[in-house]
Amino acid sequence: MKQIWQFLGGFLSVLLYLWFFYRIRVDAEERGLKGGWVALFAMIWPVFILIYLVLRPKKINKEEIK
Secondary structure, eight states: OHHHHHHHHHHHHHHHHHHHHHHHHHHHHHTTSOHHHHHHHHHHHHHHHHHHHHHSOOOOOHHHHO
16 A cells, blocks of 8 residues: 555656646746746756765764774
């Protein structure tokens, strides 16, 4: 049962993510901007932040080394 809720939560998160950036694109086009580029930038920068958070160097606790 827990897996079903996790799947539904992930699926709804992806739908919300896509809808949010679709609205960014539409709003940008209404303002005369290149909506595709605005939405692409808005979708990609959180990915780089997540990659940084996962791959950043871990702090070593000196107490654990001894």
